Amino acid sequence: MTDTPSEQVDHTVKKHGSTKDLDELTYDEVTITTTAGYRPMIGVTAAVVIPGIILTVYPIYFHDPGNGVTLLTYTGLLWGVIITLAAVVHEYYVTKNENRNAAGESA
Amino acid sequence: MSVTESVMFDFLPLQSGVTPEVADSITAVGVVIAYFALMVGIGILYAKRAHASTADFWIAGGSVSLRVQVFAFFAAVVSGGTFFGIGGMAYGFGLGAMAVFLSAILGGLVFMMIFVAAPMRRAGVYTVPDYLKLRYDSANVRIVAALLFAVFSWAYLIPQLTAAGITVDFVLPNIGYSAGVFISTLVFALYVSVGGMWAVTWTDFIQGIIVIFLALVPVPFVIWDLGVGGSISTAIANNPSFGGTTAPGLFLIGLAVTWVLAPLGLPYFGQRILSSESDRVARRSIMWLSVVYLIVFGLMGVFVPAGAMAIEPNLADADYFYYAVLVEYAGPVVQGFGAAALFAAVMSTTDALLIALSASLSHDIPETLGMDLDEQKETWLGAFIIWVGAFTAAWIALSPPAIIGLMITLVAGGAASGLFPAMAIGTWWKRANAQGAIAAMLIGTLTYGGLLVSDVFATANAEVLVSVPIGIASLVVGSYLTDRPSSQELRNFQKFHRKQSTKQTTSADD
Numbered sequence: 001m002t003d004t005p006s007e008q009v010d011h012t013v014k015k016h017g018s019t020k021d022l023d024e025l026t027y028d029e030v031t032i033t034t035t036a037g038y039r040p041m042i043g044v045t046a047a048v049v050i051p052g053i054i055l056t057v058y059p060i061y062f063h064d065p066g067n068g069v070t071l072l073t074y075t076g077l078l079w080g081v082i083i084t085l086a087a088v089v090h091e092y093y094v095t096k097n098e099n100r101n102a103a104g105e106s107a
Numbered sequence: 108m109s110v111t112e113s114v115m116f117d118f119l120p121l122q123s124g125v126t127p128e129v130a131d132s133i134t135a136v137g138v139v140i141a142y143f144a145l146m147v148g149i150g151i152l153y154a155k156r157a158h159a160s161t162a163d164f165w166i167a168g169g170s171v172s173l174r175v176q177v178f179a180f181f182a183a184v185v186s187g188g189t190f191f192g193i194g195g196m197a198y199g200f201g202l203g204a205m206a207v208f209l210s211a212i213l214g215g216l217v218f219m220m221i222f223v224a225a226p227m228r229r230a231g232v233y234t235v236p237d238y239l240k241l242r243y244d245s246a247n248v249r250i251v252a253a254l255l256f257a258v259f260s261w262a263y264l265i266p267q268l269t270a271a272g273i274t275v276d277f278v279l280p281n282i283g284y285s286a287g288v289f290i291s292t293l294v295f296a297l298y299v300s301v302g303g304m305w306a307v308t309w310t311d312f313i314q315g316i317i318v319i320f321l322a323l324v325p326v327p328f329v330i331w332d333l334g335v336g337g338s339i340s341t342a343i344a345n346n347p348s349f350g351g352t353t354a355p356g357l358f359l360i361g362l363a364v365t366w367v368l369a370p371l372g373l374p375y376f377g378q379r380i381l382s383s384e385s386d387r388v389a390r391r392s393i394m395w396l397s398v399v400y401l402i403v404f405g406l407m408g409v410f411v412p413a414g415a416m417a418i419e420p421n422l423a424d425a426d427y428f429y430y431a432v433l434v435e436y437a438g439p440v441v442q443g444f445g446a447a448a449l450f451a452a453v454m455s456t457t458d459a460l461l462i463a464l465s466a467s468l469s470h471d472i473p474e475t476l477g478m479d480l481d482e483q484k485e486t487w488l489g490a491f492i493i494w495v496g497a498f499t500a501a502w503i504a505l506s507p508p509a510i511i512g513l514m515i516t517l518v519a520g521g522a523a524s525g526l527f528p529a530m531a532i533g534t535w536w537k538r539a540n541a542q543g544a545i546a547a548m549l550i551g552t553l554t555y556g557g558l559l560v561s562d563v564f565a566t567a568n569a570e571v572l573v574s575v576p577i578g579i580a581s582l583v584v585g586s587y588l589t590d591r592p593s594s595q596e597l598r599n600f601q602k603f604h605r606k607q608s609t610k611q612t613t614s615a616d617d
Binding site: 025026027030032035037038040041044045048052056057059060061065067068069070072073074075076077079080081083084086087088090091094095 | 201202203205206207209210211213214216217218220221222225339340343347350351352356359360363367387390391393394397398401405535537591592594597598600601604605
């Protein structure tokens with residue numbers, strides 16, 4: 001069987017403007033906090049979890065449901081809208097970071 | 108009946124009411140047969156290409172474009188469970204439960220997008236267990252993950268085949284549910300084993316479009332007849348709790364946690380990510396499908412069950428809500444297309460599950476055990492496993508253990524407990540190592556299974572509220588108690604997070 005692409009590891013990575021052999025990587029040198037997806041990941045996780053707690057737990061436990069369409073129905077759907085908007089914002093944010101990083105590397 | 112089941116059925120007073128029946132079976136059957144023939148034809152069309160290499164069979168060469176992937180991914184996400192389940196949740200438990208269920212699925216999709224889609228696609232592997240092997244530089248991680256993925260894939264097949272049986276029962280009541288399960292299984296296994304991921308991708312693409320269209324078809328009928336507010340108020344008049352929910356709070360929170368975390372551990376989602384032509388396509392396809400999913404199921408999940416509740420508040424099964432509306436408003440041809448839509452929803456997930464199950468058992472495990480299968484042997488073994496997996500699941504589906512929405516949630520809870528920590532946290536936390544990942548997978552899964560079997564909680568879905576934190580704690584503690592990741596693990600970890608948005612075709616020729 002031919003090698004899978006996973007086995008075709010690129011052994012170099014740009015580091016501080018120079019090319020460093022990945023074989024020499026140490027634990028402390030590995031960082032992902034400057035990658036294009038890191039900050040968007042943190043932000044969108046918060047945008048999913050925090051509204052999720054507020055918009056579901058409050059209506060379930062602290063709001064008298066009453067009759068008709070209840071608060072939980074509205075807030076539950078609102079949570080879905082917030083999540084979907086967060087997905088769009090995430091993609092915009094990551095693409096912007098990737099393009100900026102690419103421009104920085106080529107400069 | 109277990110405590111969990113009794114709680115489920117205490118607030119779902121169905122099972123003894125009305126079953127809708129199709130008006131003109133012959134026309135509807137014709138539509139369904141034509142649809143089956145189209146799917147099998149696509150399988151045959153891609154037979155040669157699919158069996159050309161293992162990359163083609165498992166991930167369609169990693170070359171699926173954004174336009175195709177959005178609809179194919181949408182179709183995979185819209186299983187029979189969610190097509191029936193979202194509206195069924197509204198009919199059985201009220202609109203509040205439906206809203207939480209729908210939004211939690213969206214949350215899970217977005218988590219999959221932000222945590223694993225791009226890093227996993229950059230790995231350039233054929234299966235998710237293979238990705239975990241690279242991440243943790245461990246064959247043991249791969250084999251544990253492959254076994255879990257195989258179990259979850261197989262268990263998730265059962266509610267899909269149940270949905271297929273219900274659909275055949277609707278179109279062909281004389282044939283009945285059991286024969287329906289086996290006929291559907293035969294068709295699914297045939298085109299997946301012949302056409303591999305290529306057939307799965309193109310059938311899913313078509314099925315995605317069909318599902319979008321047909322999920323929305325009943326909405327204007329209901330609104331035209333009853334009005335926007337009128338449909339909901341009539342439903343509430345027939346069932347006062349329809350506007351909110353009758354489900355316990357703990358059930359809803361467990362449901363939300365399960366579906367926010369489960370997509371990261373459901374095998375067929377990962378397989379679809381790996382088939383994307385680049386990491387950016389993997390991310391964007393999930394973004395677009397989230398938008399489409401919200402619109403389609405936001406409308407369908409509110410108005411179709413409202414229409415069903417207004418028409419018939421005593422359906423024998425909550426999962427019949429869609430048929431009840433079709434029978435009321437549409438003729439036999441549309442009813443046949445409606446049945447085809449449900450088949451599309453079921454098929455598109457079932458085929459992806461069969462591929463994931465087959466990939467785990469015929470690619471990951473033999474390779475880890477050092478069995479030197481050539482590409483042809485591996486794809487034929489894969490095809491054999493597809494048939495065995497499909498028919499053993501069909502056998503269980505003859506006596507399904509619960510309604511579909513609950514069955515898929517039970518399996519999803521296992522995936523969330525066992526695989527979320529190693530997949531999502533391990534992708535972003537460099538200190539996570541193989542020992543931690545294995546501990547998280549085994550302890551998370553066993554804790555969930557133990558809680559489920561022992562009926563510790565009086566409310567369904569609550570198990571994940573304990574098993575997921577235990578799984579996360581196992582990853583953290585297991586990693587800190589053992590050595591730091593090896594240099595190979597660090598290399599792969601770094602590699603997965605590097606920008607790489609150009610086309611990344613994956614094939615045996617690479």
